[in-house]
Amino acid sequence: MAAQKINEAHEHIAKAEKCLKTSLTKWKPDYDSAASEYAKAAVCFKNAKQYEQAKDAYLKEAEYHTENKTLFHAANTLVTLLFVLRQEQKKMPEAIQYIEKACMMYMENGTPDTAAMALDRAGKLIEPINLEKAVDLYQKAAGVFENEDRLRQAVELLGKASRLLVRLKRLDEAAVALQKEKNMYKEIENFPMCFKKTTAQVLIHLHRGDYVAADKCVRESYSLPGYSGSEDCVAMETLLQGYDEQDEDQVYRVCNSPLLKYMDNDVSTADPGSPGVQKNRTKTRNSAFRVYISSS
Template sequence: MSFCSLKTSMTKWKPDFDSAASEYAKAAVCFKNAKQFEQAKDAYLKEAEYHTENKALFHAAKAIEQAGMMMKDLKKMPEAIQYIEKASMIYVENGTPDTAAMALDRAGKLIEPVSLEKAVDLYQQAAGVFENEDRLRQSAELLGKASRLLVRLRRLDEAATALQKEKNMYKDIENYPTCFKKTTAQVLVHLHRNDFVAADKCVRESYSLPGYSGSEDCVAMETLLQGYDEQDEDQVHRVCNSALLKYMDNDVSNTSYICTLTGSVPSRGLLCTPHGVSAAQPGGLGTARSHHIRKS
């Protein structure tokens, strides 16, 4: 039927791309219901082609995104992500960047179990789209997802940069309590990098945030840094087992930020996480402090 829609005649001067796209959409659904995902993908791509000819870019992007989902069902994740990224570019071209960012976010979730690196890239792309639209809250949330994965990948320098950008966005929208949590995350990441100076600087810079100085978050980080600098293992242990770090809200605890700390006895390395302290694992970062700010 779609071929008839594309034929021209003396009374029909141009192909009916809209009807052709509709017919391929119906065919795609039939193939999908029959679990013939390769054929469904091809039908969605033909639908997208005719929507493009008809200058219906939003519908073309939707069809391409659906083609990506068929590849997901075929467990061909790289191909699936390629289609979704292509769809997101068309959404932006069509003037619907929010839809583009949400598609990239979905793609990140799909690829996360397969490739953390690609998931980071997708979340950062989505964050960039929202940032360009001055949607800072949404952009910050996506940067938070990227930061969490960067820590898991041990790309700590990049995680620290992403956290600072995320924190700046929350500051711009005056969400100061979340800024406090991001400062905590920054401190842990910098300590994991064995960079006490950067960790200390994060706390000092946060004194300018309304309500931070003297807050529970501030006192905990000051105490943690003091214990770290003086290699006071008991003090570090108390902070890491405090309710603040053990029961952080999901915005922070889901990121699994880790800092590697060394107590006064080198063989008793500690891993301080939002869920407490455990023995250091072989090969962990920062098995010895590289420097002290205050000499004991």
């Protein structure tokens, strides 16, 4: 079966090369037909598990779509390469480069939404391998949506990036990303999510050892409709008070309250950093903060 598919692939390549030839009666290469034949060849190679040859065929298809000035089809072809190259983990960085090139083509073609979705898809696939690159891709995708005034989509992707920044312990950047998320949620008037982001900000700032910044986040959030007196507000006020007074029991109670303990999990644990709060911290994992950056 594999040999048959490889033979079929070579037959399609031969047809493609014929489409590219010119003559006295055919002045221009038929790029559209050549691209179509290379697409068929690529599928045959892929079915035969000849992934390197499939990659070469897809690249030829993309090249001839570009020559034919059909950038959307060229970009789609480069995105398809992602699903070929991911067969080998070491090929993923190369695949991501093609995605980024496809993104530029989508933008030039006037289809930025498709560009952002391709970056998001690439981010999901590279995330288990390279968190730093996933952050970059999610942030780029968010930027594309933001430029198109699609803030709901942009803020969702920013949330993905924020979670990974926490996991990478890049907390200064996470704090900046969270503030941007919060501003977007405020702009689209999703105030409950603003509350959640405030909670996340407080936890991040305390983990950074910046009590002043944590306190400022809560105070600034008093202007949000419904925040003052809410469960989120009371919990953070209590947490900050316990932290300031080095009251380990009070911090423990807040960190084990349903508001924090049962949040949906993409979790990083972080101890408070205050000597009084750190006392007996090995007694239980629940004496640590559970830092969650929601993507919803």
